[in-house]
Amino acid sequence: MRHRAAFLQRWEGLLLVLLAVTVVYNALNAPGYMTLGNWINLFQLSIEKIIVALIMTFIIINAEIDLSVASVMGFSACTAGFLYANGTPMEWAVAVALLAGVAAGLFNSFWIGVVGLPSLVVTLSGLIGYRGLAYVLVEDRSIGGFPQWFNRLGQQPLIGPFPLALIIFFVLLVFAIIILQYSGFGRYVYVIGNNKEVARYSGVHVRRTKMILFVTSSTVAALAGILYAARLGAVRGDMATGFELDIITMVLLGGVSIYGGSGTMWGVLLSVLIILNLRNGMGLANLSGHVQTGVIGALLILSVLAPNVAGQVQSFWNRRRAQRMETGNA
Numbered sequence: 628m629r630h631r632a633a634f635l636q637r638w639e640g641l642l643l644v645l646l647a648v649t650v651v652y653n654a655l656n657a658p659g660y661m662t663l664g665n666w667i668n669l670f671q672l673s674i675e676k677i678i679v680a681l682i683m684t685f686i687i688i689n690a691e692i693d694l695s696v697a698s699v700m701g702f703s704a705c706t707a708g709f710l711y712a713n714g715t716p717m718e719w720a721v722a723v724a725l726l727a728g729v730a731a732g733l734f735n736s737f738w739i740g741v742v743g744l745p746s747l748v749v750t751l752s753g754l755i756g757y758r759g760l761a762y763v764l765v766e767d768r769s770i771g772g773f774p775q776w777f778n779r780l781g782q783q784p785l786i787g788p789f790p791l792a793l794i795i796f797f798v799l800l801v802f803a804i805i806i807l808q809y810s811g812f813g814r815y816v817y818v819i820g821n822n823k824e825v826a827r828y829s830g831v832h833v834r835r836t837k838m839i840l841f842v843t844s845s846t847v848a849a850l851a852g853i854l855y856a857a858r859l860g861a862v863r864g865d866m867a868t869g870f871e872l873d874i875i876t877m878v879l880l881g882g883v884s885i886y887g888g889s890g891t892m893w894g895v896l897l898s899v900l901i902i903l904n905l906r907n908g909m910g911l912a913n914l915s916g917h918v919q920t921g922v923i924g925a926l927l928i929l930s931v932l933a934p935n936v937a938g939q940v941q942s943f944w945n946r947r948r949a950q951r952m953e954t955g956n957a
């Protein structure tokens with residue numbers, strides 16, 4: 628555990644250096660980059676993704692994956708749009724859309740926590756199924772014309788210069804750090820991620836923990852979908868498509884092991900800042916969206932390979948050191 632913790636500290640230090648380089652480059656090449664308004668805009672353009680990345684951190688540390696989050700975002704937003712277009716007051720449409728996210732989480736958690744199916748299989752099915760439900764609700768059309776109060780929540784500042792989604796992110800970030808790093812539930816998440824069977828024999832409620840995580844994941848995704856609909860002012864069946872790539876990249880680049888059991892919320896926060904600033908820098912360089920997606924994909928590969936390569940290098944040097952010690956003693 629000490630070696631793993633030390634590696635994470637070094638990884639987070641590397642992320643901090645990378646973030647500093649990115650910020651300096653952008654500041655030198657973009658007038659007005661360091662203003663508060665620009666930084667709020669950085670967050671606002673990807674705010675729904677980074678909100679979901681918070682709960683995805685818990686999921687991956689728990690040695691699971693949730694590929695359905697982007698589809699749940701679209702399904703929730705389309706549920707609200709469909710209900711409003713058919714005469715339901717927007718307040719009730721939003722409430723039902725959030726409940727739809729809870730229902731999706733209960734469905735996922737039943738098959739994962741109770742039946743014991745792999746989360747990769749269950750949530751991949753959810754990725755397809757929830758997206759299909761979104762298309763069933765709105766078909767190929769776009770639904771808009773939402774009440775002004777709803778659009779203002781996503782498009783205008785709520786407190787000072789800060790919009791609602793950014794305020795929600797910071798509140799959830801504080802709760803996520805406290806729960807993951809300093810609570811008993813957070814310790815359960817790590818223990819299960821390290822070894823599920825050992826956790827079970829140690830008296831940890833593995834099934835309950837996993838069900839809580841997946842219900843929370845879909846609920847947060849549904850909330851993010853509603854915020855996304857408010858920011859765009861309309862919903863479509865394909866909204867949030869592909870968001871899971873960026874979300875998972877943010878988590879893995881932050882030092883969270885794809886195999887579970889390690890990682891910190893601080894590392895994920897640094898990763899989020901790096902990705903937001905990289906996208907901003909590439910946008911300033913007039914690079915296309917496809918190029919930006921390719922860079923994010925490369926970061927995803929790097930975030931998976933780098934810890935494994937570092938571990939193998941460390942093991943190699945430990946063996947060499949042990950061999951020298953044996954030779955010296957002989």
